[in-house]
Amino acid sequence: VPWRPPIWTITLALCAAAADSGLAATSRPFTWRAEVTTGIGIAALMLIGLASIRGLVSVRLPSRQEDAAARPLRTPPGRRAALAWGTLASAVVIFELINFFVPPRSSHPTISSLLDVLTGHEVLRGALFATWLGAGWWLWGKS
């Protein structure tokens, strides 16, 4: 039976994520501080993921675990939906690569250069970092 983290552990994890996001908010790209804050986030979530795969820990919140059993199973998306999202994702990747390899960047903005508007502002950068950490947590959840 996977270990269900008590509420104080979840609170501690959320505080750690908030602290890491706060440090990331004030860091600049190409600095050791940015490398450390992002590296800590990746390392922590990879450890949680490995523990989850080995069945040592469940990444769901306690209330969500209880809800999951009662929740009716939804029908999985069909082939048409997968094809539509797959086509759109392919189009984004192809257009991103075209913009990445064709200079100058000012005429061919990539997704990351468009995100510079967000990451240039401390509060928005911190919020984006926290969202990224949350997405990393979600990746290890059980379906």
Added chain:
Amino acid sequence: MAGRRLVALGEVVRVATLAIWGALAACATGLEMAGRRGIAGAAPLGRVLVVLRSKSAGRAALVIFWMWFGWHVFVR
């Protein structure tokens, strides 16, 4: 004269590129809305990702993308 034309062309290309990014974002929004309303077999992105996450290879691809995205955006 030639320099001015190049600058003007660069600006046109920039606007066209931004327009294409906008169109792709609009497509994603439309697909998400169609999925939420259950139109023409569409499904919200979240449900597609949950199915992808349920398979080992799919989860591995998502984790690699997640790591690359974070490093690329926050560190470069």
